[in-house]
Amino acid sequence: MGVEIKTAGQKLFAFLSGELDHHTAKEMRCEIDIACTRELPKELYLDFSKITFMDSSGIGLVMGRYKLMCERKGRVYIQNPPPAIRRVMQVAGISRLARMIERIDTPEETSPETAVEATAEASLPANSVETPTEQQI
């Protein structure tokens, strides 16, 4: 359980694992933020493939990282959420708040995947992210 960090150029990948709730979120976001402060990536990829449970605390974690990355003119991507996690994200309105993006360019270190760009515009007064180059779905 926890966070595994990998970097590739301007990209930082945070592979999250285990159950993501209010109890575990604190430690996960702390590890992500420490890595981001050190590496100053332009793109942050949150990989959910090994997350086995998530509630609204996970949505809060994504929104918080989005805010931080916005301050640095960066972007956040959600990568490989399992079906149950994806349902929480959709019900929680990420589809209403965020642009869904199917990635065409695959990051070197990972297998083909879909990523969801988190842009919680409705709820966050942050500077809006430029139109992404990836194909929108």
Next chain:
Amino acid sequence: MKSHGAIMNEMKMTFPSLSENERFARMAVSGFLSQLNPQINDLSDVKTAVSEAVTNCIVHAYRDTVGKIDLSAKIFADGTIYIRIKDSGCGIANIPQAMEPLFTTAPDEERAGLGFAIMESFMDKLRVNSRLGKGTTVVMSKRIQTKHAAAKADG
């Protein structure tokens, strides 16, 4: 209230509002419901809803203190489950406002304001009762599609 038939089984538990118990509460409910042989989707929906309600007691109702949380669950003959989660914490001043998506009184703590919205969409019914200074009770129900019943319907 619509009749769901006889109560087939029920359980009650009380635990302190420690964040370690978020996981415990949803695992306990999940274990209790396993006798229904529920589908994975239903089970994960219920676990998520329970986690939301229990987390609200810990984060909001008993902010800066530790208090008791009561959780009870019932299984009815028609496969409907009832779950009640009760705290004796601070209470909610304006319930309709609290239930609006994105409304939160704790934005600095990275709360999204989506707990009630998730409970509402993952369960069939959600009822919230609250009195300021007295506490809050959340009752939710869902008709569980058992694997057994699903197989029958398919065949």
